[in-house]
Amino acid sequence: MNDSMQPLRRIQAGVLDVAYHESGPAGAAPVFLMHGFPYDIHSYEAVAPILAGAGCRVIVPYLRGYGPTRFLAAATPRSGEQAALGADLLALMDALQVPRAVLAGYDWGGRAACVVAALWPERCSGLVSFNSYNIQNIARAMEPDTPANEHRLWYQYYFHSERGRAGLQQDRRGITRLLWQLWSPTWAFDDATFERSAAAFDNPDFVAVVIQSYRHRFGLAAGDPAYAGIERRLAAQPAIGVPTISFDGADDGVRPPAAAAAHAHRFSGARSHRLVPGVGHNMPQEAPRVFADAVLELVAASTPDLSSRA
Numbered sequence: 001m002n003d004s005m006q007p008l009r010r011i012q013a014g015v016l017d018v019a020y021h022e023s024g025p026a027g028a029a030p031v032f033l034m035h036g037f038p039y040d041i042h043s044y045e046a047v048a049p050i051l052a053g054a055g056c057r058v059i060v061p062y063l064r065g066y067g068p069t070r071f072l073a074a075a076t077p078r079s080g081e082q083a084a085l086g087a088d089l090l091a092l093m094d095a096l097q098v099p100r101a102v103l104a105g106y107d108w109g110g111r112a113a114c115v116v117a118a119l120w121p122e123r124c125s126g127l128v129s130f131n132s133y134n135i136q137n138i139a140r141a142m143e144p145d146t147p148a149n150e151h152r153l154w155y156q157y158y159f160h161s162e163r164g165r166a167g168l169q170q171d172r173r174g175i176t177r178l179l180w181q182l183w184s185p186t187w188a189f190d191d192a193t194f195e196r197s198a199a200a201f202d203n204p205d206f207v208a209v210v211i212q213s214y215r216h217r218f219g220l221a222a223g224d225p226a227y228a229g230i231e232r233r234l235a236a237q238p239a240i241g242v243p244t245i246s247f248d249g250a251d252d253g254v255r256p257p258a259a260a261a262a263h264a265h266r267f268s269g270a271r272s273h274r275l276v277p278g279v280g281h282n283m284p285q286e287a288p289r290v291f292a293d294a295v296l297e298l299v300a301a302s303t304p305d306l307s308s309r310a
Contacts, residue, residue: 003196004045005060008068014091015076015226019068020061024052029303030098031295032089033060036107037210038176039282040066040200042193043106046288047295054296059096063108064088065209067200076224078205080108080213082136082234083227086115093123102298104291106130106283108213118238119230125242126298128291130283131255132246132273133266135234141218152254155179159214168210172201183253184280193285241269243301245294249279249286 008019021041031051033044041060051058062069065080089112093101103113103124111134117124118135144150155175158164168175177194180187200206215221223231244267248257260273274294276287284291 004049005041010068011092011095012072013095014088015072016064016088016091017070017072018061018088018092018095020059020092021048022057022059023048024057025055026057028055028057029299030057030059030096030101031299032093032098032101032103032105032113033058033284033295034089034103034105034109034112035060035063035066036105036109036282037213038179038197038201039107039285040197042196043282043285044288045285047284047292050288050292051295051299054299056296056299059092059098059101061089061092062200063112065205066203069203071205077226078208078212079216079224079227080209080211081216081223081227081231082111082115083230084224085109085112086119087227087230088112089116090120090123099123100125102126102128102295102302104128104295107134107281110134111136114240115230115234117242117244118240119233121240121242125302126295127240127242127244128294128298129244129246130281131248131252132258132263133240135237135266136217137235137237138217138219138231139235149256152256156214156218159211160218160220165207165211169207172206173198176201179254180282184249184251184282184286185253186251186278187280187282187286189285237266239266239268240271241267243269243298244271245298246271246273247283247291247294248273248275249281249283250275250277251280254281 048058105113114134117127279286
């Protein structure tokens with residue numbers, strides 16, 4: 001079977017040896033597409049060709065703990081905290097010598113994009129964020145939510161226990177496939193689609209990074225001291241001032257849709273919020289054209305001559 005996300009490139013960036021897919025003209029307007037948990041770069045297998053065909057330079061990296069991306073040193077904490085994800089994206093931009101780009105993502109990848117957009121806005125010409133403002137408010141994480149929302153987060157509470165760690169280690173595919181089904185109940189993905197992404201969960205650091213992420217966000221695990229300064233800045237819940245298009249999926253099984261006003265105070269710049277019918281949690285793979293068009297909308301706004309290069 002032809003895999004449109006192959007071959008991969010590699011580059012050392014920060015604490016990682018990052019594996020990434022790149023397409024489109026090298027000197028074109030850059031776009032970073034960031035995947036979530038438990039997914040991988042194949043979430044963008046339909047989005048990336050649309051953007052490259054429109055004249056963008058498209059970069060789709062494997063996050064820490066996924067696929068062929070590896071830590072450079074055994075001593076580096078296997079942290080999945082939000083500050084680490086944002087720092088990884090910034091380090092990748094530096095390594096690729098990309099001063100400014102449109103950043104787009106969902107779930108963990110959307111969080112990385114939001115972190116960079118909020119803390120280093122000069123590096124972000126536009127933001128596409130699924131589930132709107134995706135920076136965690138760890139100080140309030142232990143406040144109970146509605147019963148329905150608590151039920152949706154069962155997997156996070158499971159990962160807080162050693163039973164959950166053992167369960168993920170024992171059956172990565174079983175747990176992640178269940179999450180795909182629960183989070184995108186209207187998406188009829190097949191076995192081949194799941195397996196293309198599930199191979200990324202065989203990364204030797206996947207379990208450690210996932211468990212740390214879901215414990216840290218509730219204040220149940222210490223963060224990597226290297227990112228303590230970033231976490232302090234994120235604790236202030238900084239506003240995002242770059243041009244933003246945010247989305248919610250009408251059928252999202254983990255993050256229920258919210259009105260634009262719910263997160264409006266977190267955006268100090270121009271922002272358009274849109275609800276996508278028939279879409280669950282993995283929007284780029286479920287509605288690639290809609291996601292790609294939003295990216296192109298921001299690229300066009302920051303790169304007026306894009307159409308002349310398409």
